[in-house]
Amino acid sequence: MSDKFIRLMKIVNAIQAKPGISALELAEKCETTDRTIYRDLRMLDHVAPVTNEGYGKGYRFIGNFAMYPLNFTEDEELVMSLLPSLLDKSQLPQGFDSAYDKVMAAHVKEKQQHRSTMEHIADLIQMGSPAYKEDSPNYLLPIMEAIITEHTLRVVYHTQSRNEETERKIDPYCLVPREQRFYLVAYCHRSNQVRMFRMSRFRSVTMTDERFNKHDFNIHHYMKHTWSVYRGDHFITFKIKFQADVARYIKEEEMFVRPRMTDLPDGSMLFEVTVNHDWDFLNWVRQYGPSAEILEPREYRDLFKEQLKRWMEVYN
Numbered sequence: 001m002s003d004k005f006i007r008l009m010k011i012v013n014a015i016q017a018k019p020g021i022s023a024l025e026l027a028e029k030c031e032t033t034d035r036t037i038y039r040d041l042r043m044l045d046h047v048a049p050v051t052n053e054g055y056g057k058g059y060r061f062i063g064n065f066a067m068y069p070l071n072f073t074e075d076e077e078l079v080m081s082l083l084p085s086l087l088d089k090s091q092l093p094q095g096f097d098s099a100y101d102k103v104m105a106a107h108v109k110e111k112q113q114h115r116s117t118m119e120h121i122a123d124l125i126q127m128g129s130p131a132y133k134e135d136s137p138n139y140l141l142p143i144m145e146a147i148i149t150e151h152t153l154r155v156v157y158h159t160q161s162r163n164e165e166t167e168r169k170i171d172p173y174c175l176v177p178r179e180q181r182f183y184l185v186a187y188c189h190r191s192n193q194v195r196m197f198r199m200s201r202f203r204s205v206t207m208t209d210e211r212f213n214k215h216d217f218n219i220h221h222y223m224k225h226t227w228s229v230y231r232g233d234h235f236i237t238f239k240i241k242f243q244a245d246v247a248r249y250i251k252e253e254e255m256f257v258r259p260r261m262t263d264l265p266d267g268s269m270l271f272e273v274t275v276n277h278d279w280d281f282l283n284w285v286r287q288y289g290p291s292a293e294i295l296e297p298r299e300y301r302d303l304f305k306e307q308l309k310r311w312m313e314v315y316n
Contacts, residue, residue, distance in 0.1 A: 003093060004040070005096075006093070006095060006096060006099050007030045007032065007036075007040060008040055008043070008044060009099055010029060010030050011026055011030065011037070011040055011041070011044060012044070012048065014026055014029050014030075015050060015059050015060060015061060016061065019058075019059075019060035019061070020057055020058040020059070020060055021058045021059055021060075022058045022059075023037045023038060023041070023058075023059070025058075026059070041059065048061065049061055049062035050062075137202075139199065139202050139205040140182070140199070142205050142206075142207055143172055143175070143184060143199075143205060144175070145207065146172045146207050147172045147173065147174070147175070150171075150211055150212050150213065150214070151207050151208060151209070151210065151211060151212070152169055152170070152171050152189075152207075152208045152210040152211070152212050153169065153170050153171075153172055153186075153205055153206065153207055153208065154167070154168075154169055154205075154206045154207075154208055155167070155168060155169075155170055155197075155202055155203075155204060155205050155206070156202070156203040156204040157197060157201055157202055157203065158201045158202075158203055159201075160201065165203055166190065168188055168189060168190040169188075169189040169190070169208070169210075170184075170186040170187060170188050170189065170197070171186055171187040171189075171212035171214075172184055172185075172186045173185045173186055173187065173194070173214055173217055173219065174219045176196070176219075176223070176229075178228055178229055181198060181199060181200060182199040183196045183197065183198055183199065183229055184196070184197045184199060185219060185222065187212070187217075194217070194222065196229055196231070198229075220256065223256035224256065224257070225257060225274055225275050225276040226256060226257070226275070226276060226277065227255070227256075227257060227273075227275045227277065227280045227281040227284065228280035228281075228284070229280060230277040230279050230280055231276055231277055232276040232277035232278075233276065234276065235274050235275070235276055236274065236275055236276070236277075236278055236297065237272065237273070237274045237296070237297070238271075238272070238273055238274075238275070238281065238294065238296065238297070238300070239270065239271070239272050239294075239295040239296040240270075240271040240272075240273075240285060240292055240293065240294055240295065241264075241268055241269070241270055241271070241292070241293045241295055242268060242269045242271055242288065242291060242292055242293075243267075243268050243290075243291040243292075243293075244266065244267030244268050244269075245291055246288050246291045246292070247263075247267065247268060247269040250269060250271060251269075257273055257274070257275060258273075259271055259272060259273035260272040260273070270295075278300070282300070
Protein backbone atom coordinates (compact mmCIF):
# COMPACT_ATOMS: atom_id res chain seq x y z
CA MET A 1 0.00 0.00 0.00
CA SER A 2 2.80 2.39 0.91
CA ASP A 3 4.68 1.59 -2.34
CA LYS A 4 1.56 2.34 -4.34
CA PHE A 5 0.95 5.59 -2.44
CA ILE A 6 4.47 6.83 -3.20
CA ARG A 7 4.15 5.77 -6.85
CA LEU A 8 0.82 7.58 -7.23
CA MET A 9 2.39 10.72 -5.80
CA LYS A 10 5.24 10.42 -8.30
CA ILE A 11 2.76 10.00 -11.15
CA VAL A 12 0.79 13.08 -10.11
CA ASN A 13 3.96 15.17 -9.81
CA ALA A 14 5.28 13.92 -13.16
CA ILE A 15 2.03 14.69 -15.04
CA GLN A 16 1.83 18.11 -13.43
CA ALA A 17 5.47 18.86 -14.28
CA LYS A 18 5.21 17.57 -17.87
CA PRO A 19 1.68 17.54 -19.34
CA GLY A 20 1.54 15.01 -22.17
CA ILE A 21 3.99 12.60 -20.55
CA SER A 22 3.75 9.04 -21.87
CA ALA A 23 3.05 5.87 -19.90
CA LEU A 24 6.54 4.61 -20.78
CA GLU A 25 8.13 7.75 -19.33
CA LEU A 26 6.02 7.40 -16.20
CA ALA A 27 7.12 3.78 -15.87
CA GLU A 28 10.77 4.82 -16.09
CA LYS A 29 10.34 7.54 -13.47
CA CYS A 30 8.54 5.16 -11.10
CA GLU A 31 10.85 2.23 -11.86
CA THR A 32 7.99 -0.10 -12.73
CA THR A 33 6.24 -1.54 -15.79
CA ASP A 34 3.88 0.27 -18.11
CA ARG A 35 1.14 -2.26 -17.20
CA THR A 36 1.43 -1.15 -13.55
CA ILE A 37 1.28 2.50 -14.65
CA TYR A 38 -1.95 1.82 -16.59
CA ARG A 39 -3.50 0.24 -13.47
CA ASP A 40 -2.36 3.19 -11.36
CA LEU A 41 -3.79 5.68 -13.84
CA ARG A 42 -7.17 3.92 -13.74
CA MET A 43 -7.12 4.21 -9.94
CA LEU A 44 -5.95 7.83 -10.08
CA ASP A 45 -8.79 8.69 -12.43
CA HIS A 46 -11.23 8.30 -9.51
CA VAL A 47 -9.66 11.20 -7.59
CA ALA A 48 -7.95 13.37 -10.21
CA PRO A 49 -9.14 14.50 -13.69
CA VAL A 50 -6.36 12.81 -15.68
CA THR A 51 -6.92 12.23 -19.39
CA ASN A 52 -5.20 10.72 -22.42
CA GLU A 53 -5.78 12.90 -25.47
CA GLY A 54 -4.97 10.17 -27.96
CA TYR A 55 -2.24 7.89 -29.22
CA GLY A 56 1.20 9.40 -28.75
CA LYS A 57 -0.10 12.47 -26.86
CA GLY A 58 0.36 11.13 -23.34
CA TYR A 59 -1.40 12.13 -20.13
CA ARG A 60 -2.39 15.48 -18.66
CA PHE A 61 -4.85 16.92 -16.13
CA ILE A 62 -8.14 18.41 -17.29
CA GLY A 63 -8.76 22.09 -16.57
CA ASN A 64 -6.84 23.85 -13.80
CA PHE A 65 -6.29 20.82 -11.59
CA ALA A 66 -2.95 20.80 -9.80
CA MET A 67 -1.56 18.83 -6.89
CA TYR A 68 -0.02 22.03 -5.57
CA PRO A 69 -1.80 23.82 -4.09
CA LEU A 70 -3.27 20.70 -2.48
CA ASN A 71 -6.63 22.18 -1.47
CA PHE A 72 -7.25 19.47 1.13
CA THR A 73 -10.71 19.26 2.62
CA GLU A 74 -10.84 19.00 6.42
CA ASP A 75 -11.45 15.24 6.19
CA GLU A 76 -8.55 14.80 3.75
CA GLU A 77 -6.26 16.85 5.98
CA LEU A 78 -7.19 14.67 8.96
CA VAL A 79 -6.53 11.44 7.03
CA MET A 80 -3.14 12.70 5.83
CA SER A 81 -2.11 13.82 9.31
CA LEU A 82 -3.01 10.39 10.75
CA LEU A 83 -1.40 8.38 7.95
CA PRO A 84 2.02 7.76 9.60
CA SER A 85 0.40 6.43 12.79
CA LEU A 86 -1.79 4.03 10.79
CA LEU A 87 1.05 2.41 8.87
CA ASP A 88 3.67 -0.09 10.02
CA LYS A 89 6.83 1.98 9.62
CA SER A 90 8.99 -1.13 9.67
CA GLN A 91 7.36 -2.14 6.38
CA LEU A 92 7.69 1.27 4.73
CA PRO A 93 10.27 1.68 1.97
CA GLN A 94 12.99 4.29 2.10
CA GLY A 95 11.70 7.68 0.94
CA PHE A 96 8.22 7.54 2.48
CA ASP A 97 9.03 9.99 5.27
CA SER A 98 10.53 12.56 2.90
CA ALA A 99 7.64 12.22 0.44
CA TYR A 100 5.10 12.60 3.25
CA ASP A 101 6.93 15.62 4.67
CA LYS A 102 6.92 17.33 1.27
CA VAL A 103 3.18 16.83 0.89
CA MET A 104 2.36 18.17 4.34
CA ALA A 105 4.86 21.03 4.01
CA ALA A 106 3.16 22.10 0.78
CA HIS A 107 -0.22 21.98 2.52
CA VAL A 108 0.99 24.07 5.47
CA LYS A 109 2.58 26.60 3.13
CA GLU A 110 -0.62 26.80 1.12
CA LYS A 111 -2.67 27.51 4.26
CA GLN A 112 -0.20 30.21 5.33
CA GLN A 113 -0.31 31.85 1.90
CA HIS A 114 -4.11 31.68 1.90
CA ARG A 115 -4.24 33.35 5.31
CA SER A 116 -1.76 36.03 4.23
CA THR A 117 -3.77 36.77 1.08
CA MET A 118 -7.00 37.05 3.05
CA GLU A 119 -5.41 39.43 5.55
CA HIS A 120 -4.10 41.59 2.71
CA ILE A 121 -7.52 41.75 1.06
CA ALA A 122 -9.18 42.61 4.37
CA ASP A 123 -6.67 45.45 4.91
CA LEU A 124 -7.43 46.85 1.46
CA ILE A 125 -11.16 47.12 2.19
CA GLN A 126 -11.86 50.16 4.33
CA MET A 127 -15.15 50.46 6.18
CA GLY A 128 -16.70 53.21 8.21
CA SER A 129 -17.35 52.83 11.93
CA PRO A 130 -20.25 53.94 14.13
CA ALA A 131 -19.95 57.57 15.19
CA TYR A 132 -20.47 56.72 18.87
CA LYS A 133 -17.50 54.32 18.95
CA GLU A 134 -13.86 55.40 18.99
CA ASP A 135 -12.63 51.89 18.24
CA SER A 136 -14.77 49.20 16.67
CA PRO A 137 -13.53 45.60 16.09
CA ASN A 138 -13.21 44.57 12.46
CA TYR A 139 -14.63 41.10 11.84
CA LEU A 140 -14.23 41.27 8.06
CA LEU A 141 -11.40 38.70 7.87
CA PRO A 142 -13.07 35.84 9.82
CA ILE A 143 -16.36 36.46 8.02
CA MET A 144 -14.68 36.36 4.59
CA GLU A 145 -12.91 33.13 5.54
CA ALA A 146 -16.18 31.59 6.72
CA ILE A 147 -17.92 32.57 3.45
CA ILE A 148 -15.16 30.98 1.35
CA THR A 149 -14.81 27.80 3.42
CA GLU A 150 -18.57 27.55 4.14
CA HIS A 151 -18.22 27.40 7.93
CA THR A 152 -21.03 28.34 10.31
CA LEU A 153 -20.33 31.31 12.59
CA ARG A 154 -21.29 31.79 16.24
CA VAL A 155 -21.94 35.49 16.75
CA VAL A 156 -23.27 38.00 19.24
CA TYR A 157 -25.38 40.59 17.40
CA HIS A 158 -26.88 43.87 18.53
CA THR A 159 -30.40 44.46 17.20
CA GLN A 160 -30.85 48.22 17.11
CA SER A 161 -34.66 48.24 16.90
CA ARG A 162 -34.96 46.27 20.17
CA ASN A 163 -31.69 47.56 21.65
CA GLU A 164 -30.64 44.06 22.69
CA GLU A 165 -27.79 41.63 22.10
CA THR A 166 -28.44 38.02 21.15
CA GLU A 167 -26.19 35.02 20.56
CA ARG A 168 -26.95 33.07 17.42
CA LYS A 169 -25.47 30.80 14.75
CA ILE A 170 -25.43 32.02 11.15
CA ASP A 171 -24.31 30.62 7.78
CA PRO A 172 -22.59 33.52 5.95
CA TYR A 173 -23.50 33.72 2.25
CA CYS A 174 -22.44 37.07 0.84
CA LEU A 175 -21.18 40.57 1.72
CA VAL A 176 -23.15 43.52 0.34
CA PRO A 177 -21.59 47.04 0.43
CA ARG A 178 -23.93 49.93 1.17
CA GLU A 179 -22.64 53.51 1.51
CA GLN A 180 -19.82 53.42 4.12
CA ARG A 181 -20.70 50.02 5.55
CA PHE A 182 -21.00 46.31 4.78
CA TYR A 183 -23.98 44.06 5.33
CA LEU A 184 -23.76 40.29 5.59
CA VAL A 185 -26.42 38.15 3.95
CA ALA A 186 -26.64 34.98 6.03
CA TYR A 187 -28.97 32.21 7.06
CA CYS A 188 -29.90 32.70 10.72
CA HIS A 189 -30.48 29.48 12.67
CA ARG A 190 -32.35 31.43 15.35
CA SER A 191 -35.02 32.83 13.01
CA ASN A 192 -34.76 30.04 10.40
CA GLN A 193 -34.52 32.49 7.52
CA VAL A 194 -32.03 34.40 5.39
CA ARG A 195 -31.38 37.82 6.88
CA MET A 196 -29.17 40.88 6.46
CA PHE A 197 -26.78 41.75 9.28
CA ARG A 198 -25.00 45.07 9.59
CA MET A 199 -21.30 44.36 10.12
CA SER A 200 -20.75 47.07 12.72
CA ARG A 201 -23.41 45.50 14.96
CA PHE A 202 -21.52 42.27 15.53
CA ARG A 203 -20.15 42.15 19.06
CA SER A 204 -18.24 38.89 18.58
CA VAL A 205 -17.61 36.48 15.71
CA THR A 206 -16.24 32.93 16.08
CA MET A 207 -15.86 30.32 13.35
CA THR A 208 -17.22 26.89 14.29
CA ASP A 209 -16.33 23.43 12.94
CA GLU A 210 -19.80 23.10 11.42
CA ARG A 211 -20.15 23.28 7.64
CA PHE A 212 -23.09 24.54 5.61
CA ASN A 213 -24.35 24.41 2.05
CA LYS A 214 -25.90 27.35 0.23
CA HIS A 215 -27.98 24.96 -1.89
CA ASP A 216 -29.86 27.04 -4.48
CA PHE A 217 -29.39 30.45 -2.81
CA ASN A 218 -28.82 33.22 -5.38
CA ILE A 219 -27.89 36.71 -4.21
CA HIS A 220 -29.31 38.39 -7.33
CA HIS A 221 -32.65 36.67 -6.86
CA TYR A 222 -32.64 37.52 -3.16
CA MET A 223 -31.95 41.22 -3.88
CA LYS A 224 -34.08 41.43 -7.03
CA HIS A 225 -36.56 44.07 -5.82
CA THR A 226 -34.56 45.31 -2.83
CA TRP A 227 -33.34 48.87 -3.29
CA SER A 228 -30.71 48.88 -0.56
CA VAL A 229 -31.02 46.95 2.72
CA TYR A 230 -34.61 46.81 3.89
CA ARG A 231 -36.80 44.13 2.33
CA GLY A 232 -40.58 44.09 2.33
CA ASP A 233 -43.27 41.63 1.29
CA HIS A 234 -45.24 43.76 -1.17
CA PHE A 235 -44.23 45.53 -4.38
CA ILE A 236 -44.42 49.30 -5.03
CA THR A 237 -43.93 50.76 -8.49
CA PHE A 238 -42.52 54.29 -8.53
CA LYS A 239 -42.40 56.78 -11.37
CA ILE A 240 -39.90 59.60 -10.86
CA LYS A 241 -39.08 62.47 -13.19
CA PHE A 242 -35.44 63.53 -12.93
CA GLN A 243 -34.44 66.90 -14.37
CA ALA A 244 -31.73 67.19 -17.00
CA ASP A 245 -29.08 68.36 -14.50
CA VAL A 246 -29.08 64.98 -12.70
CA ALA A 247 -30.35 62.57 -15.36
CA ARG A 248 -26.88 61.54 -16.54
CA TYR A 249 -25.81 60.77 -12.96
CA ILE A 250 -28.84 58.56 -12.41
CA LYS A 251 -27.75 56.41 -15.36
CA GLU A 252 -24.45 55.71 -13.57
CA GLU A 253 -26.11 54.38 -10.43
CA GLU A 254 -25.21 50.74 -9.66
CA MET A 255 -28.12 48.75 -8.24
CA PHE A 256 -29.59 45.28 -7.90
CA VAL A 257 -32.98 46.34 -9.26
CA ARG A 258 -33.56 46.89 -12.97
CA PRO A 259 -35.30 50.23 -13.58
CA ARG A 260 -36.82 51.44 -16.82
CA MET A 261 -35.31 54.77 -17.89
CA THR A 262 -36.85 56.88 -20.68
CA ASP A 263 -35.19 60.03 -22.01
CA LEU A 264 -37.58 62.95 -22.50
CA PRO A 265 -37.28 65.68 -25.19
CA ASP A 266 -36.19 68.40 -22.74
CA GLY A 267 -33.25 66.31 -21.45
CA SER A 268 -35.05 65.10 -18.35
CA MET A 269 -35.70 61.41 -17.69
CA LEU A 270 -38.62 59.23 -16.57
CA PHE A 271 -37.44 56.63 -14.07
CA GLU A 272 -39.73 53.64 -13.34
CA VAL A 273 -38.86 50.93 -10.84
CA THR A 274 -40.55 48.30 -8.67
CA VAL A 275 -39.21 47.80 -5.13
CA ASN A 276 -40.36 45.78 -2.12
CA HIS A 277 -39.75 48.49 0.50
CA ASP A 278 -40.10 52.26 0.30
CA TRP A 279 -37.76 53.64 2.99
CA ASP A 280 -34.34 53.28 1.31
CA PHE A 281 -35.69 54.26 -2.08
CA LEU A 282 -37.31 57.46 -0.78
CA ASN A 283 -34.10 58.43 1.00
CA TRP A 284 -32.26 58.01 -2.28
CA VAL A 285 -34.79 60.22 -4.10
CA ARG A 286 -34.55 62.95 -1.42
CA GLN A 287 -30.86 63.55 -2.09
CA TYR A 288 -31.73 65.00 -5.51
CA GLY A 289 -34.02 67.64 -3.99
CA PRO A 290 -36.17 69.58 -6.47
CA SER A 291 -34.42 67.81 -9.39
CA ALA A 292 -36.48 64.71 -8.56
CA GLU A 293 -40.28 64.74 -8.74
CA ILE A 294 -42.43 61.80 -7.65
CA LEU A 295 -45.19 61.26 -10.20
CA GLU A 296 -46.58 57.95 -8.90
CA PRO A 297 -47.85 56.55 -6.59
CA ARG A 298 -49.95 59.56 -5.73
CA GLU A 299 -49.86 58.89 -1.96
CA TYR A 300 -46.06 59.22 -1.92
CA ARG A 301 -46.29 62.49 -3.81
CA ASP A 302 -48.67 63.74 -1.10
CA LEU A 303 -46.32 62.35 1.59
CA PHE A 304 -43.47 64.45 0.24
CA LYS A 305 -45.67 67.55 0.25
CA GLU A 306 -46.41 67.03 3.95
CA GLN A 307 -42.73 66.52 4.73
CA LEU A 308 -41.81 69.72 2.89
CA LYS A 309 -44.39 71.63 4.93
CA ARG A 310 -42.89 70.33 8.18
CA TRP A 311 -39.39 71.27 7.01
CA MET A 312 -40.58 74.77 6.22
CA GLU A 313 -42.07 75.06 9.72
CA VAL A 314 -38.75 74.05 11.23
CA TYR A 315 -36.71 76.60 9.25
CA ASN A 316 -39.24 79.39 9.61
